[in-house]
Amino acid sequence: xxxxxxxxxxxxxxxxxxxxxxxxxxxxxxxxxxxxxxxxxxxxxxxxxxxxxxxxxxxxxxxxxxxxxxxxxxxxxxxxxxxxxxxxxxxxxxxxxxxxxxxxxxxxxxxxxxxxxxxxxxxxxxxxxxxxxxxxxxxxxxxxxxxxxxxxxxxxxxxxxxxxxxxxxxx
Amino acid sequence: xxxxxxxxxxxxxxxxxxxxxxxxxxxxxxxxxxxxxxxxxxxxxxxxxxxxxxxxxxxxxxxxxxxxxxxxxxxxxxxxxxxxxxxxxxxxxxxxxxxxxxxxxxxxxxxxxxxxxxxxxxxxxxxxxxxxxxxxxxxxxxxxxxxxxxxxxxxxxxxxxxxxxxxxxxxxxxxxxxxxxxxxxxxxxxxxxxxxxxxxx
Numbered sequence: 001x002x003x004x005x006x007x008x009x010x011x012x013x014x015x016x017x018x019x020x021x022x023x024x025x026x027x028x029x030x031x032x033x034x035x036x037x038x039x040x041x042x043x044x045x046x047x048x049x050x051x052x053x054x055x056x057x058x059x060x061x062x063x064x065x066x067x068x069x070x071x072x073x074x075x076x077x078x079x080x081x082x083x084x085x086x087x088x089x090x091x092x093x094x095x096x097x098x099x100x101x102x103x104x105x106x107x108x109x110x111x112x113x114x115x116x117x118x119x120x121x122x123x124x125x126x127x128x129x130x131x132x133x134x135x136x137x138x139x140x141x142x143x144x145x146x147x148x149x150x151x152x153x154x155x156x157x158x159x160x161x162x163x164x165x166x167x168x169x170x171x
Numbered sequence: 172x173x174x175x176x177x178x179x180x181x182x183x184x185x186x187x188x189x190x191x192x193x194x195x196x197x198x199x200x201x202x203x204x205x206x207x208x209x210x211x212x213x214x215x216x217x218x219x220x221x222x223x224x225x226x227x228x229x230x231x232x233x234x235x236x237x238x239x240x241x242x243x244x245x246x247x248x249x250x251x252x253x254x255x256x257x258x259x260x261x262x263x264x265x266x267x268x269x270x271x272x273x274x275x276x277x278x279x280x281x282x283x284x285x286x287x288x289x290x291x292x293x294x295x296x297x298x299x300x301x302x303x304x305x306x307x308x309x310x311x312x313x314x315x316x317x318x319x320x321x322x323x324x325x326x327x328x329x330x331x332x333x334x335x336x337x338x339x340x341x342x343x344x345x346x347x348x349x350x351x352x353x354x355x356x357x358x359x360x361x362x363x364x365x366x367x368x369x370x371x372x
Contacts, residue, residue, distance in 0.1 A: 062324070072324030136326055143333040150340045157347040164354055 029099055031059060031084055031106070035121035036066070039110060042117070049126040064126055084108070097121065198273040201363070205280035208287065209266040216264050223253040223260075241312030248308050252301035259297045263290055277363065284360050291353035299342050310335040 036049040046068060052061035064071045084097040084106055097108030097120075105122040226249065233246040263286075270279050313331050 136330070139330050140333065143330065143337055147333070147337050147340060150337070150344050153344050154340070154347060157344070157351050160351055161347070161354070 029104070029106075029123075033123060034126045035106065036124040036126060037105070037119060037121040039119040040117055042115065048119075049124075050121060051126060066127060198276065201280055202269065202273075202276050204359070205269045205276055205283065208280070208283055209269060212264050212266040212287075216260055216266065219260055219264075220257055223257045226250075226253045237312070237316075239312055239316050241308060242316060243312075245305060245307075245309030245312045248305035249302070252305045255301055256298055263297070281360065281363050284356050284363070288353045288356035288360065291349040291356065294349040295346050299346055303339070303342055306338050307335075310338065 031052050032054050034049060034051050036047070039046040039048050047066045049064040049066055050061055051064065052059050062072045084099070096111070097106035099105075100107045100120075103122075105120055107120045108118075110117045110119050230246040230249040230253070234243050234250075237243060237246060267279075267283070270276050310331060313334075314328060
């Protein structure tokens with residue numbers, strides 16, 4: 001569970017970044033596009049991907065923890081600089097990469113209080129997100145059932161109040 | 172079967188005009204009701220205090236576990252809301268001693284019923300609103316946080332949004348239930364007023 005939590009922490013870290021970077025170095029690759037790689041935590045490897053696109057203010061995109069089944073964690077405010085760097089203010093962590101021309105990939109790491117974990121990205125397709133797992137279906141059904149029960153309770157109480165008001169008016 | 176059945180209209184009139192079989196409130200009944208109300212308050216006080224303590228423990232753990240400042244802040248606000256709730260309980264719902272004299276007991280019970288009714292009517296202010304605010308921050312934090320394992324972002328948002336709506340619906344239900352309770356207290360007050368009128372005549 002710790003590993004799962006750690007992967008979530010990293011994913012959350014990527015969700016609220018203040019700014020990656022890139023290509024001040026002309027030799028560096030354009031970071032736009034799909035990137036995949038493995039994040040090596042202390043006891044767990046996470047297969048993950050970044051989908052990065054260019055905007056007026058820099059780069060935006062999403063992080064996908066593919067092996068964890070979590071897709072679409074937003075990345076924002078990535079500004080060009082070298083190396084490619086995501087400052088994660090809400091978790092006091094940093095994700096940074098440097099372009100490795102020999103390997104043709106971004107080599108970097110995730111830094112947080114508990115340590116520094118290597119994470120490298122190569123260009124490659126990101127598999128599509130799965131839609132509804134059994135757990136998700138259960139959660140949606142459970143919420144729907146509770147909402148229906150509560151709505152019935154609210155309707156009943158509103159009816160009782162209305163009936164009382166009518167009774168008082170007639171009395 | 173009778174040869175002369177009573178016409179339905181007459182039955183209705185008879186039903187309406189029948190003497191009331193309801194026993195009027197006597198001093199002993201009032202005392203019993205007053206004591207019951209105070210016992211009920213004590214029970215509510217204990218139950219709700221334990222509930223709030225459990226909430227404080229759970230959200231205290233959440234502060235450590237959950238990622239992101241918004242979720243941590245929401246968990247912190249939830250603890251503040253729970254502490255405020257317990258404080259309000261001890262100030263407002265604390266049981267009191269029922270006086271001995273019949274007149275004093277009647278007067279005491281009336282005041283306590285009024286207090287109870289007003290507490291129920293104003294429950295949104297001291298019990299619901301703080302939790303709604305804290306819960307909103309928690310759900311906002313959950314909204315911007317990482318999707319759960321095995322979920323894409325939009326499904327995660329669907330579940331989080333559903334959870335937020337469910338939370339608001341629950342609070343509406345609690346509010347309406349308390350209004351209903353307030354009506355019941357008001358009915359008891361009206362009954363006491365009827366007793367007073369009878370005593371006056």
